[in-house]
Amino acid sequence: MSISAKDVKELREQTGAGMMDCKKALEEADGDFERAIEILRKKGQKLSEKRSDREANQGLIVTKVSDDGSKAAALEINCETDFVARNEDFQKRADQFVNLVFEEELDSVDELLKAKVDGLTVADHLKDMVGKIGEKIEINRVVLAKTGGQLVSYIHPGNQLGVLVEFEGEVNDDDIAKDVAMQVAAMKPLSVTRDGVDSSIVEKELEIAKDQLLNEGKPEEIAEKAAQGKLRRFYEERVLLEQKFVKDNSLSVKEYLKQNDTPLVKSFHRLQLGNDS
Structure with a gap:
């Protein structure tokens, strides 16, 4: 016909x-x-x-935070090329999906894929997008966070890196909150405090430090003590509250927050395209 x-x-x-x-x-x-x-x-x-075996290492990180900062969502959606990531429809869909995570309080990719937008599951929306765009598209990570303190979001220009930071209480200065979120983005801390660092990582760092010192000819007892000193430097580099504040190296992040009467950080999520950080 x-x-x-x-x-x-x-x-x-x-x-x-x-x-x-x-x-x-x-x-x-x-x-x-x-x-x-x-x-x-x-x-x-x-x-x-x-296209299931193709690499999808481009895409977007998107976030949504409630007006009172008590709830936040973040999402990583991937595609094959930066050209598609900059497409208006792709960006609109990403916003729809993160809004769904936020509104329905979904905390896993599997839950999101089963949820519906405009009568279709997100999984079916992704299939439709693949059919129209011609690239592999997938959702790699979903984050849902709730707090009695305050959540703050930072998206680095280009939307390839995003951060959610949870403070222990209300933050009165948005610039300070943004400074800390940017610190997380730039300095890639492993945890907020020493207690949050995986014990296997600590043991490995001690082992490496001790072996280096023994190879330099240091006696066992001295190597043990010196290794502890190197571990302290490791914490200063990889633990958020102990890191040197990027805008003022004379202060740690903890000192910067206390100096400005700002609650300490309780947790953070750092999402970067292609990384599991």
Whole structure:
């Protein structure tokens, strides 16, 4: 049957698929819109399967924080190219998905994929996006945080790195909160305090430090004590509250917060494209 340009345009507006794909789908469906939409969705599924082994290391980090700072969500959505990551529709979908995490309080990728937006599961939305865009698209990480203190978000320009920081109480100066979030982004701390550092990492650092000293000819007893000194320097580099504040190296982050009558940091989440930090 003959398919009109008007019908093709209408299907394109409904699905976002290319003009030729819409025309072929309508022809295959004998003009039936519902069948044509299903054909386009199946096409997306097939393309998704074909691209499953491709690398998706571009994308966006997006966040959402409640007005009172008591709840926040963050999400990493990946694609194959920076060109797609900058696409307006891709960015709109990312915002929809992080809003869903926030509103429905989802704390895993699996939960998000099963949740629905506009009548379709997020998993089906991703298949549709693959069909339209032609790239592998996946959601890699989801973060949901709630607090009795205050949560603050920072997104580095380009949306490839994002941070959520939880303070123990209300922060009265937004600039101070942003400074600390930027510290987390730039300095990649492992934890807020020493207690949060995995014991296996501590043991490994001590072992490396001691072996270096023994190789330098230091006696065992001296090597043991000196290794503890090196461990203190490790903490100063990798523990947030002990790190030198990037804007004033004469202060630690903890000292900076206390000097400005700001609550200490309780936790943080750092999301960077392609990293599990």
